[in-house]
Amino acid sequence: MAAPAVLREVFNAHRAAWGDEDDGITFDDGPAPVGRLDVLVYRPTAGTPMTSFTTIGMAVEPMPVGPGPGGGRRAELQFARRGPLSREDERAVAGQLANLAVHPLVTGDAIDWGHMIGLNRDFPTLPGCAAVLVSGPLTMSGRDYIRTSDGAVRILNVVPITEAERSVGRTLPPIEFVQRLIAETDIFAPRDHPVPG
Template structure:
């Protein structure tokens, strides 16, 4: 059976933007309408670049209870080991199912607690969901069924979560970008 048009469009958009993936992880039988979710890996080309993880499958249907579709991305500074790639992909697959397990959509400015720290970010068991923050990052992917929002997953510490809860999401994220490299683990205090 061929992939639904929205997922083909997301795949093509990723290829046009990021090139060919280096690896991919497939998760079957997810919650709700997610019968298959792929996490594609686009490797860093240098230590200063980021390895990018991108989901394909979350946008199969709009997130409950609304009509918005989305896919997730995570950027990680430098090369990522095969073991961490697999564990990061599993975390993203689980996060992609969140709207169907909780009945609440995901969106920019939200904080989600993970079941364990994000691999490659050992002090971060929470993630902040952000829109684009670098010129050229898309806010949405165009598909035949409408836009699919790109949600960037940014691992944060408990102290950062507390600061986020005390301020406006845009102000928090702007301060976080000024304070540290969000593509790598925060410095240990």
């Protein structure tokens, strides 16, 4: 069965922005309407020292309309981790992203920029980060949405955070919290990694 047009358009937009993916991991039999979810993997290059991930499948339908913002919108997730990862770690990160992508369907609550979500364990490759912040663009060149024939598909950047960071995040407006995180820590690496300067 052919992928819905919105997902083909998201895929083509990722290819136009980032080029061909280095790998892809498919998760089948997700909760309806997300029967299939793909996580594309882009490995580091000389110009980009990140392993980047993006989902394709979450946007098959708008998120449920639940309490708080984000309901009724289509979205896809992105995540970046400084440096190369083993294939095993890539699969673990992809699995966590797949779980987050179906979170709105499982809970009935939409997610949007500024939301924090607790996890049952540490985010793969980032010890001590047992929650995530959902953010808008993290760099000046970051995309905030992808235009499709079914409307905008919002890009939700996944930022793993520690419990201490989550506590601070509860006291600040989301934009201020993201700016503080970026200024004080390398959000793309384990917390013991020095802040790039």
